[in-house]
Amino acid sequence: MEAGTPDLIKLEDLEVANRLTGRKHVLSLQVENRAGVLARIAGLFSRRGFNIDTLTVGPTEDPNISRVTLTVDGALHPIDQVTKQLHKLVNVIKIRDMEPEQTIAREMALFRVSAAVENRAEIMQFAEIFRGHILDVSRRTLTIEVTGTSDKIEAFERMVRPHGLVEMARTGEVAIARSRHDA
């Protein structure tokens, strides 16, 4: 090879990846089922200035392992930096940045809506359209359970809010990867 000529790259061709993806990310973490693990995760987010949109924790098929599902806004935070920092936690075993097309994600929400006689029927109709369940009825309110994607829950919220949203509780998303068609 001649000195200084062939097989070299041009520095101007080197580029860096865009760090902000601009979309919501669902991170699915497998963590050791031990005391204090959630505090480590939550503490990491607050220390690094990352904002968690939603967070859920629950058991998995393996009693030693819990699953933490986090949603983070990739328009505000570089997701690779978030996942790399999470990887440094010794109790975090695996992190998956769920691909939107390959992911089934659901959350559940409970709505208490004011429902006077004149608009009660309309609210019940919304509940039916969104495949919600009416869990509790009082003279002035209805309590409705809705399960679905976050978009669906937000849509339902938009429908009932004008009627008077007394209280709302959302679980945050849990997610699982879709099976391959041939699996």
Added chain:
Amino acid sequence: MRAADALCEALKDEGVKHVFGIPGGANLPTYDALYDADLTHIQVRHEQCGGHAAEGYAKASGRVGVALATSGPGATNLITPIADAMMDSVPTVFITGQVRTDLIGTDGFQEADVTGITLPIVKHSFMVSDPRQIPEYIHEAFHIASTGRPGPVLVDVPQDLSRADIEYEPSTGIPDLPGYQPNTEGNIKQIRLAAKALANSQRPVIYAGGGVVNANASEELRELCASDKLPVTCTVMGLGAFPAPHAQWLGMLGMHGTRSANYAMDTADLIVAVGARFDDRITGKLSEFAPRAKFVHIDIDPAEISKNVPAHIPIVGDAKDVLPKLTREYRALRPDSERLDTWWKQIAEWREKYPLSYEDSTDSEIKPQRMIQAMYAATGGDAIITSDVGQHQMWAAQYYDFPEPRRWLNSGGLGTMGFGLPAAIGAKVACPDDDVVCLAGDGSLVMVCQELATAAIHDIPVKIFLMNNGYMGMVRQWQELFWDGRYSSVEMGASPDWVKLAEAFGVTAMRATDKNDIEDQMKTAIETDGPVLVDVRVTKEENCFPMIPAGAAARDMVG
């Protein structure tokens, strides 16, 4: 076996010979076990200094440093060294006593949730809930502290559990930690790409940090630089990784770095960062940092890559593994060294125009820079130098030419005043055959002066060269330059009388006031048995230059 004895056995099985600490109620069982154990315990005078001594021990020797403290205030006194060890990636294990398990959560006497408090500043921590975990956790703690990117690991041991009876079996091998598998081998494709980029660059700079020292990869760094005329600069943590002086050495970079180093970074077309993390003290104004450069970033911690400055060619791996491969790949390309001639001509101009300089006094007054030069002469450049934080630290980084790694121990990331003396004690315990000099500041030393007792009682012959200007000098400098000279609470006054104070602790002391005598006085101090303090009275209001003002770009250095 009593769990506390098993703890000592586990420490010995990890190769520990020395531990630093202070006993108290909750770690009484451990101290009872230490009474018979074949471990040397250095009884410090404040837990913070036990922690810094463990850091000094680790930094000087590369072995894991160990510090012990009791629960509550003992444990909270360790917060500063733990945070310090986290920032500077120092392999350390901190073992705290905790109140009895039945008292945990009740606000018991001397109870503090030390695992909770330290969560953001540890690499990992363990809270013992079963006495059988003690030896296992110690083994895991040493593995985590010393591998990958090193750091502090805390093990919190409730008092009752350390009194329990357990079977002890030495743990060997790599512990089973499914969530902890540091990647040490660099990706060869990325390394080849980096080699090509380097071979094609016209204005490269190698920017090396403390990671090179931690990885014991100084030889490998020197090999890479020897394969061509590559200019090298180091961070304050990396000093010694590349020998100074050297034809390819630009000096330290960053806030008080040389103009040659900072201008080279500003003008470079390719920067190869090795074990460095683009700290704000390096970059200055981030948006104007090295605007013409592409970046190769080699680091064992993937989270450091593209954290502050996006890397064009990221390489995750141990510098000791990556650098030889990069050297091999680079050499195989047979790059044309002459392409760097213009670059070196430019660097030579900067060196010529902007050498480090100061105006020496015309009388006997001791300029602080001259004190550092005298220290270099007195030690032959061959001592382990520990430092506090402030002007003296930066002058040492500028004027003491560190020839080898692990000879310059300072608190770079956290900037902990008072680090120097306890770190010197730890370094001397780790390396008894080396001369260990603590370059102290008067603002710093007074924060930890009780450790003069530790040095005296344990006869740890550290030599303290106190740069005494009667101020917290760096803060004073900022108040002078950027706060209209309104000196707010920076004067140290005439107290203490350091010679009397040192003598009261049983430390030999002398005062230096004449620039023509300091080198000889320092030599005398080094030759005198036992710990010695030299109170060097330097110019009171000397400023440390050059500097990048906070938030400014490197090319806008002043002084």
